[in-house]
Amino acid sequence: MDLKKLIRDRVLVFDGATGTNLQSQNLTPDDFGGEHLAGCNEYLIRSKPSAVERVHSDYLSAGADIIETDTFGSSSIVLAEYDLESIAYDLSKEGAQIAKRLALEFSTKEKPRFVAGSIGPTTKLPSLGHIAFDAMRDTYYEQMAGLLDGGADLFIIETCQDLLQIKAALAAAQDLFRDKRTQIPVITSVTIETMGTMLMGTEIGAALTALEPYDIISAIGMNCATGPKEMEENVRFLTQSSPKPVFIMPNAGLPENIGGVAHYHLTPEELEKYMTHFVGDLGVAIIGGCCGTTKEHIARLSDLATRITPKQRTFEWTPSAASIYSSVPMHVDPAPVIVGERCNTNGSKKFRDLLLTEEWDTAVSMAKEQIKEGAHMLDVCVAYVGRDEVRDMREVMKRMNTAVTVPIVIDSTEYPVIEEALKHYAGRAIVNSINLEDGEERMKHVLPLCKKYGAAVIALTIDEDGMAKTRQKKFEIAERIIDLSVNKFGMREEDLIFDTLTFTLGSGDEEFRKAGIETIEAIRMIKQAHPQCRTILGVSNISFGLNPHSRHVLNSVFLHFAIEAGLDMAIVHAAKIMPLHKIDERGRELAKQIIYDERVFEEMGVAA
Numbered sequence: 001m002d003l004k005k006l007i008r009d010r011v012l013v014f015d016g017a018t019g020t021n022l023q024s025q026n027l028t029p030d031d032f033g034g035e036h037l038a039g040c041n042e043y044l045i046r047s048k049p050s051a052v053e054r055v056h057s058d059y060l061s062a063g064a065d066i067i068e069t070d071t072f073g074s075s076s077i078v079l080a081e082y083d084l085e086s087i088a089y090d091l092s093k094e095g096a097q098i099a100k101r102l103a104l105e106f107s108t109k110e111k112p113r114f115v116a117g118s119i120g121p122t123t124k125l126p127s128l129g130h131i132a133f134d135a136m137r138d139t140y141y142e143q144m145a146g147l148l149d150g151g152a153d154l155f156i157i158e159t160c161q162d163l164l165q166i167k168a169a170l171a172a173a174q175d176l177f178r179d180k181r182t183q184i185p186v187i188t189s190v191t192i193e194t195m196g197t198m199l200m201g202t203e204i205g206a207a208l209t210a211l212e213p214y215d216i217i218s219a220i221g222m223n224c225a226t227g228p229k230e231m232e233e234n235v236r237f238l239t240q241s242s243p244k245p246v247f248i249m250p251n252a253g254l255p256e257n258i259g260g261v262a263h264y265h266l267t268p269e270e271l272e273k274y275m276t277h278f279v280g281d282l283g284v285a286i287i288g289g290c291c292g293t294t295k296e297h298i299a300r301l302s303d304l305a306t307r308i309t310p311k312q313r314t315f316e317w318t319p320s321a322a323s324i325y326s327s328v329p330m331h332v333d334p335a336p337v338i339v340g341e342r343c344n345t346n347g348s349k350k351f352r353d354l355l356l357t358e359e360w361d362t363a364v365s366m367a368k369e370q371i372k373e374g375a376h377m378l379d380v381c382v383a384y385v386g387r388d389e390v391r392d393m394r395e396v397m398k399r400m401n402t403a404v405t406v407p408i409v410i411d412s413t414e415y416p417v418i419e420e421a422l423k424h425y426a427g428r429a430i431v432n433s434i435n436l437e438d439g440e441e442r443m444k445h446v447l448p449l450c451k452k453y454g455a456a457v458i459a460l461t462i463d464e465d466g467m468a469k470t471r472q473k474k475f476e477i478a479e480r481i482i483d484l485s486v487n488k489f490g491m492r493e494e495d496l497i498f499d500t501l502t503f504t505l506g507s508g509d510e511e512f513r514k515a516g517i518e519t520i521e522a523i524r525m526i527k528q529a530h531p532q533c534r535t536i537l538g539v540s541n542i543s544f545g546l547n548p549h550s551r552h553v554l555n556s557v558f559l560h561f562a563i564e565a566g567l568d569m570a571i572v573h574a575a576k577i578m579p580l581h582k583i584d585e586r587g588r589e590l591a592k593q594i595i596y597d598e599r600v601f602e603e604m605g606v607a608a
Contacts, residue, residue, distance in 0.1 A: 014288025015059035063302025096150025117147030140172035161199035221247025228274035252292030264292025283313035321407035340375030381411035474522035506545035516595035527566030557591035
């Protein structure tokens with residue numbers, strides 16, 4: 001199934017609510033296989049397949065292009081509540097087979113029909129520690145394997161309330177496609193509650209930032225929770241911002257509890273009106289109905305699809321990182337994006353001491369302090385000789401995931417530590433870092449992890465000869481890293497953040513007198529040749545060895561000139577950076593002379 005080709009010229013229509021249709025059939029506990037199984041819609045695949053067939057037939061007759069399998073809860077996590085976990089694969093496969101048979105019966109050359117393997121969020125929120133990432137991935141893998149073997153044409157990971165649910169499902173899909181040596185389209189759909197965020201507090205912008213880097217995703221959207229009216233603002237955001245096609249499947253309005261039963265009041269005509277706006281004015285490419293929608297709703301959408309062409313969207317995509325809550329661009333005006341440096345065992349004694357005494361919550365409070373001081377992101381490193389870095393990273397990240405509102409830069413040299421952090425981080429992280437010190441060795445381990453979990457990466461201008469000292473050498477290493485990252489490892493230039501590194505100007509060493517200007521000009525060269533890439537610096541390295549006041553002045557002036565050259569991000573203690581107007585003129589001038597190596601030999605009267 002070529003989803004991109006199908007939506008190029010027309011809007012695709014999904015089916016309506018499975019549960020609503022089943023409820024209309026007035027099924028008894030016997031239909032489910034007994035009182036203990038009543039309410040397990042997925043078991044109807046075995047206990048009363050005719051009820052499932054009727055759901056599919058109704059929506060196919062109404063004109064749906066794509067029907068969803070009755071497998072929303074066919075994962076072992078959900079089925080365990082009915083002691084059915086052992087048949088998760090088989091039930092998923094059988095559900096796909098039923099849907100596929102009916103889709104083929106209704107297909108014509110002019111109107112082919114397709115099957116979407118429905119994959120729900122389960123009943124666990126990994127960000128709250130309900131389940132481990134690997135355990136969730138494994139149960140998704142089993143469910144997806146059954147759906148794929150049963151004939152599903154695409155997967156829809158839907159009604160997601162926690163971005164880690166989606167990441168676990170995507171990891172499962174990646175592993176399954178690798179093992180089966182095949183691939184089908186994947187749609188991811190989050191649920192935005194009436195308060196305007198996902199259940200975990202995630203804004204739609206953060207969800208888009210976290211999911212957009214995944215090549216495996218064919219379309220991104222929303223379903224469930226609310227009706228189209230409540231969705232409109234977020235639909236508009238997606239259509240204006242998403243590089244991927246947009247999928248929208250609202251409820252038939254907000255539910256009203258009547259006698260303990262949810263009732264939905266949005267009419268087919270009203271749903272058609274909203275979808276006309278979403279498709280014709282905003283550019284939504286794939287539509288359907290969630291809770292409360294019936295075959296009459298879908299018939300209206302199917303008719304609409306024959307009469308309307310989706311608006312050709314123009315979107316403004318800004319490469320960003322994200323916490324579980326919100327998104328932060330990797331370039332801001334005025335620059336730079338400030339990356340707090342104090343949650344790092346190599347640079348902060350206080351953070352290191354908290355790690356050693358395992359005062360995890362106090363360590364997290366250090367992160368919050370940096371945010372108050374102006375940090376847009378936080379660098380996190382827990383490496384310490386003699387300690388289990390994987391365990392320490394797990395303890396820190398599972399807390400920071402929900403306690404810290406800004407994105408995290410994962411700082412480690414150990415691949416298992418990086419992956420452990422990524423498994424516990426719902427947003428879009430940045431990994432620090434890759435280089436060419438051992439040729440491609442580090443890249444071949446780190447970049448596949450970045451691809452698997454949707455992370456950006458910092459690249460250091462180091463090769464087999466060591467840290468580059470001249471602007472030309474720094475630029476040449478950057479060019480080599482870009483070529484390998486993009487053409488061999490499948491990254492995009494916008495996923496790469498270059499650290500051109502610098503040496504201290506405080507040593508007086510003749511070899512490093514031009515370290516500042518060489519670093520600044522390397523930034524300029526990279527940004528001019530590769531504007532999609534971002535740049536970053538650990539600013540305080542430039543002043544190592546000087547007294548505190550001199551360091552603050554030199555760091556601040558150096559940062560100013562680096563920003564002029566195109567620096568996007570800076571790893572720095574935000575509270576220690578001084579605005580230039582607060583530095584006296586003599587201090588600014590001395591710092592500039594040091595940075596640009598503007599030495600003057602008074603006895604000669606000429607500049608060196």
